Amino acid sequence: MKLFDVYPLFDIVPVKAEGSYIWDEKGVKYLDLYGGHAVISVGHSHPYYVKKITDQLNKIGFYSNSVKIPMQEELAQKLGELSGYTDYNLFLCNSGAEANENALKVASFHNGRKKIISFSKSFHGRTSLAVAATDDASIVAPVNQTDNIIFLPFNDEQALEAVMQQYEVCAVIVEGIQGVGGVMIPTTSFLQKIKQVCEKAGALLILDEVQSGYGRSGKFFAHQYAGIQPDIITIAKGMGNGFPVAGVLIHPSIKAKHSMLGTTFGGNYLACAAAIAVLDIIKKENLIDNALKIGTYFMEKLKGIDGIKEIRGLGLMIGVELDQPCADIRKQLLTEYKMFLGSSSNKNTIRILPALTLTKEEADLFLQAFGKVLAERLVK
């Protein structure tokens, strides 16, 4: 059997990782400023994280959600405390798409409505409704197409108000910071407007914090910069530092019913061990503060580099837009300077999504290399 060939691959075979570094099978060391797509939050192979999962595996690795798993409650309690959402309820699942799929279902179960508002350049996952709410026709199969999704221009308050009056809207889904779309930040005023019109219309506000959450932005959730409280929040990527785990945070006014949602693997012992370890490390090592401090430093220094059109970001979720496609530049940084970086649907934007443990020295390594690579191109 061969693999279903859906991923364009770099010719690199990582075999070891530690902190912000990866080593390939030939012993070459890479600086990881991509975090496997914003997944590595507490750093690769953090000893506390490795021990928690290993110890758990030596006790019990899996049983289904038909028995009590107290670690799920420990996870919910610690997540509530660190995020500030102590009174919300948590549904555990396995991926970002699944979290959004369930969030949309919960909203529709709750108010009985169907119309979902999503925004230009959004990405919410690849399962049926999540992909329908994603602004990329190329990944939506005919069977996923639905009239229930309305796309509106991002950050356009007037368009939103007009559509809210026209339809009985079930929910509005928006990313805390658009990731795949190229690090596009919703304005405070836009998020506050969404909250206000949703409240007025009985629609639910779903904040997709799959990529921008878990401290990456310098606050636990990026939407907390706008001082709003969504009805539902989805989380994944940084939550398990690579172990597949995701969640839906649900406002207490939305009531659960048995069998309303479910999953075989969601909230299993190993996922809980990984997710609890991540929260313990974020708290103990003050990683949210570090993300803010290093991210601010990073963006300040980027301003001094010639050849950059725009820098967008909060904390360690940074987009650097050039006035040229960045594929070759990313490739050069990887092959010559041994640095992993992210791309985005906007071909000119590089995404920087490192571990929240990144140090100033590690940021400097990239800044020097990036300055050199761009300077070479300006001379040419």
Ligand code: PMP
């Ligand atoms: N939402 C956002 C904002 C994302 O960035 C992603 C993944 N890029 C997803 C949802 C989907 O997550 P997953 O790949 O875990 O299904």
